[in-house]
Amino acid sequence: MDFISEGVQKAFQLFFSFDKEVFEIVLLSLRVSLSAILLASLLGVPLGFLMAIRDYWGKKFTITLVNTLLALPTVVVGLIIYSLISRRGPLGTFGLLHTPSAMIIGQFVLVTPIIIALTHSAVQGIDRRVRNTALTLGATEAQSAWAILKEARYAVLAAIITGFGRAIAEVGAAMMLGGNIKGSTRVMTTAISLETSKGEFGFALALGFILLLLALGINILLHYFQSRSV
Secondary structure (H helix, E strand, O other): OHHHHHHHHHHHHHHHOOOHHHHHHHHHHHHHHHHHHHHHHHHHHHHHHHHHHOOOOOHHHHHHHHHHHOOOOHHHHHHHHHHHHOOOOOOHHHOOOOOHHHHHHHHHHHHHHHHHHHHHHHHHOOOOHHHHHHHHOOOOHHHHHHHHHHHOHHHHHHHHHHHHHHHHOOOHHHHHHHOOOOOOOOOHHHHHHHHHHHOOHHHHHHHHHHHHHHHHHHHHHHHHHHHHHO
């Protein structure tokens, strides 16, 4: 138990002394995950909305596919993207492998199905009379769509927050695509894995505490938006 207490003590020392390396890792983690969630939201929210309000051929299959992708293992995502952006892959000429951009792509692929599925569920739960009433009052399709999104805004925000939580806690794809390079692609989850294997429990615990605090903040926000949508 001594190594645990020593690790906790060192973790607090690193955290409260504003250790440069710790905060560089935290800032990169936030930059990568926020970029991924922004791109995923720009694609996922409109797609989830359209899946909910439109009837089209293959709709049930599309919903089933999106729900299946929710359980997609992170290492599988990492492997697929790795094969595409590695030097021998079709996108190898762009030099994306072992860069923050590759990690953003991996997280984007992981969280987009989450945002699509939860947005679809949120919009589907809105009374259809909202859209019909808006159209009856002379609203355009865009205006009626905006009226529906306003009704579902808290649930949609909850979907985005959930996606961010998945992105920032992801380790498999980040390790494969980023390479865990110090000062370049090392994020909290990959750093925790590396430092633990090296026996640097203090450093790993410091990052673990920060990750837990972020997870707590995300869950508080999620609970808040869910309570507002009820």
